[in-house]
Amino acid sequence: MDDFKHLKIAVIGSGAVGGYYGGKLAALGCNVHFLVRGDLEEVKRSGLTLREPEGEIRIPDARAYGSTNEIGPCDLVLIAIKTTSNGALETLIPPLLKKETALVTLQNGLGNEEYLADLFGRERVMGGLCFVCLNRVAPGVIEHYGHGALAIGEFCGAPQARAHALVSAFKEAGVDARIAESLALERWRKLVWNVPFNGLAIAAGNITVDVILADDGLRSLTRHLMEEIIGAAAKFGHHLPSGLVEQQIERTLPMGAYKPSSLIDFMSGRAVEVEAIWGEPWRRAKAAGVSVDRLEMLYFLLKRLTAHSSL
Amino acid sequence: MDDFKHLKIAVIGSGAVGGYYGGKLAALGCNVHFLVRGDLEEVKRSGLTLREPEGEIRIPDARAYGSTNEIGPCDLVLIAIKTTSNGALETLIPPLLKKETALVTLQNGLGNEEYLADLFGRERVMGGLCFVCLNRVAPGVIEHYGHGALAIGEFCGAPQARAHALVSAFKEAGVDARIAESLALERWRKLVWNVPFNGLAIAAGNITVDVILADDGLRSLTRHLMEEIIGAAAKFGHHLPSGLVEQQIERTLPMGAYKPSSLIDFMSGRAVEVEAIWGEPWRRAKAAGVSVDRLEMLYFLLKRLTAHSSL
Numbered sequence: 001m002d003d004f005k006h007l008k009i010a011v012i013g014s015g016a017v018g019g020y021y022g023g024k025l026a027a028l029g030c031n032v033h034f035l036v037r038g039d040l041e042e043v044k045r046s047g048l049t050l051r052e053p054e055g056e057i058r059i060p061d062a063r064a065y066g067s068t069n070e071i072g073p074c075d076l077v078l079i080a081i082k083t084t085s086n087g088a089l090e091t092l093i094p095p096l097l098k099k100e101t102a103l104v105t106l107q108n109g110l111g112n113e114e115y116l117a118d119l120f121g122r123e124r125v126m127g128g129l130c131f132v133c134l135n136r137v138a139p140g141v142i143e144h145y146g147h148g149a150l151a152i153g154e155f156c157g158a159p160q161a162r163a164h165a166l167v168s169a170f171k172e173a174g175v176d177a178r179i180a181e182s183l184a185l186e187r188w189r190k191l192v193w194n195v196p197f198n199g200l201a202i203a204a205g206n207i208t209v210d211v212i213l214a215d216d217g218l219r220s221l222t223r224h225l226m227e228e229i230i231g232a233a234a235k236f237g238h239h240l241p242s243g244l245v246e247q248q249i250e251r252t253l254p255m256g257a258y259k260p261s262s263l264i265d266f267m268s269g270r271a272v273e274v275e276a277i278w279g280e281p282w283r284r285a286k287a288a289g290v291s292v293d294r295l296e297m298l299y300f301l302l303k304r305l306t307a308h309s310s311l
Numbered sequence: 312m313d314d315f316k317h318l319k320i321a322v323i324g325s326g327a328v329g330g331y332y333g334g335k336l337a338a339l340g341c342n343v344h345f346l347v348r349g350d351l352e353e354v355k356r357s358g359l360t361l362r363e364p365e366g367e368i369r370i371p372d373a374r375a376y377g378s379t380n381e382i383g384p385c386d387l388v389l390i391a392i393k394t395t396s397n398g399a400l401e402t403l404i405p406p407l408l409k410k411e412t413a414l415v416t417l418q419n420g421l422g423n424e425e426y427l428a429d430l431f432g433r434e435r436v437m438g439g440l441c442f443v444c445l446n447r448v449a450p451g452v453i454e455h456y457g458h459g460a461l462a463i464g465e466f467c468g469a470p471q472a473r474a475h476a477l478v479s480a481f482k483e484a485g486v487d488a489r490i491a492e493s494l495a496l497e498r499w500r501k502l503v504w505n506v507p508f509n510g511l512a513i514a515a516g517n518i519t520v521d522v523i524l525a526d527d528g529l530r531s532l533t534r535h536l537m538e539e540i541i542g543a544a545a546k547f548g549h550h551l552p553s554g555l556v557e558q559q560i561e562r563t564l565p566m567g568a569y570k571p572s573s574l575i576d577f578m579s580g581r582a583v584e585v586e587a588i589w590g591e592p593w594r595r596a597k598a599a600g601v602s603v604d605r606l607e608m609l610y611f612l613l614k615r616l617t618a619h620s621s622l
Contacts, residue, residue: 299528303528
């Protein structure tokens with residue numbers, strides 16, 4: 001771990017996910033540099049605050065920057081911008097690169113590792129799956145409502161030493177981190193939750209997950225959507241455990257009136273990650289000849305609903 | 312036709328459909344009595360006005376009543392209340408009945424003839440399918456944007472003399488009326504349009520039919536929904552013509568920024584006929600073992616969207 005503390009780490013996108021996971025490493029004493037956009041002045045002045053169920057963590061001296069040129073070459077880059085801004089990575093990432101720089105996308109949905117691999121080389125690319133309820137409630141202030149598991153893996157091949165080191169650091173920081181033997185499997189597993197809950201929360205009229213589960217029709221639809229995702233994943237060789245549907249429903253019940261992140265984005269007028277969460281899985285399933293009619297319908301509805309030109 | 316003018320006719324529900332079709336008969340000189348709710352005083356004072364593409368028809372002396380007791384027994388009753396108020400028919404209809412009174416439901420969706428047959432006897436029941444663009448723009452004022460075909464048939468058995476007489480009267484009044492040899496077939500035919508357009512107009516975020524057709528995903532979804540309805544109808548022996556999907560798309564294109572009636576209801580905070588248009592077809596298809604996954608999803612979403620308890 002001492003070695004890890006000498007690594008220079010950048011966090012690109014310091015909203016809920018970047019602020020939380022980067023903040024946990026910074027609080028541990030790691031050398032973390034945050035690229036901050038809208039909240040830059042506030043974070044420079046007051047640092048980051050993580051409100052956890054068990055208490056508040058303050059990182060008053062969080063290092064915040066307005067550009068990656070100011071940060072310079074790093075050993076490790078945690079990428080936590082919205083996928084709808086992925087186009088910006090083409091210019092944001094190069095100043096951070098040296099020969100061995102690892103790029104870890106903590107983003108939602110499918111296609112992010114591929115995008116980074118195309119731009120910067122596949123050997124650099126890692127991914128992290130965040131199974132967590134977070135919300136940025138004010139500039140530099142992130143609330144953590146529970147859960148928090150983080151599964152870290154390689155885009156290509158088996159987990160390397162760098163993945164194990166990152167998992168160890170997160171564990172020491174109090175994050176329930178683990179190695180993802182197959183990052184792709186974990187991505188599909190996360191979609192099993194995100195596709196129905198993030199999607200129906202918007203498409204059924206701005207409702208929270210408890211309302212979805214209390215509605216007979218939407219609960220049934222949730223199960224069917226989960227089954228479509230599990231079926232598509234299996235077609236790509238990613239066999240998710242039987243019982244996952246019920247397990248996901250069970251784990252959602254205690255969340256109460258939780259707003260999925262896409263609903264928060266939608267209600268705030270921010271871009272919704274429609275392509276990463278619904279579009280790309282649909283395109284892949286369709287190309288592979290898997291029937292995903294409900295996913296398709298949800299994708300088409302969400303694409304329109306987020307186009308902001310209704311009556 | 313002289314005989315027809317001696318018939319006493321009641322119109323139950325004098326919104327767009329009842330006001331328009333009842334108004335056409337009244338303008339022809341038929342003996343029409345309108346049950347009017349919210350607009351009673353205005354219609355008593357100013358009568359009805361039908362704004363047609365080819366000019367305005369004024370019926371200043373339209374007979375408006377606040378209760379069916381005031382109207383009394385009739386030969387023919389045109390029923391044009393929203394299906395969401397069908398429960399009221401149990402008390403509204405009896406004062407209008409004598410031995411031979413025919414009940415003609417002009418309502419949307421499936422299940423209305425069955426409901427009337429259960430309450431008042433199947434031999435009384437007829438139905439009319441209105442393929443028309445109407446809107447009640449002010450109390451007693453109905454705008455007619457085009458189309459207007461009316462298909463009239465019997466709930467049980469072949470068309471009787473009363474159906475032919477009603478069609479003749481409507482034709483004389485300038486309505487493009489015809490006999491429906493099979494009322495059930497016509498109901499399914501109408502659903503082929505109503506299910507996708509009325510449904511997606513709401514579920515895709517309050518959009519007009521031109522926006523639906525200009526969106527690649529929603530246009531594809533419209534076709535798939537139409538195919539599901541055609542498949543369900545076929546299972547019940549109602550074989551709709553091949554090419555109907557494209558024909559319905561073609562006939563919708565010139566409608567421009569048309570708001571389907573359910574969207575107008577939804578945006579005005581009025582009840583949407585979710586059960587008649589989506590719920591009942593879904594229940595019947597499901598009971599018959601027909602796969603209607605998209606119809607089901609649309610039904611579940613609309614049921615929730617019209618429940619008025621979002622964030």
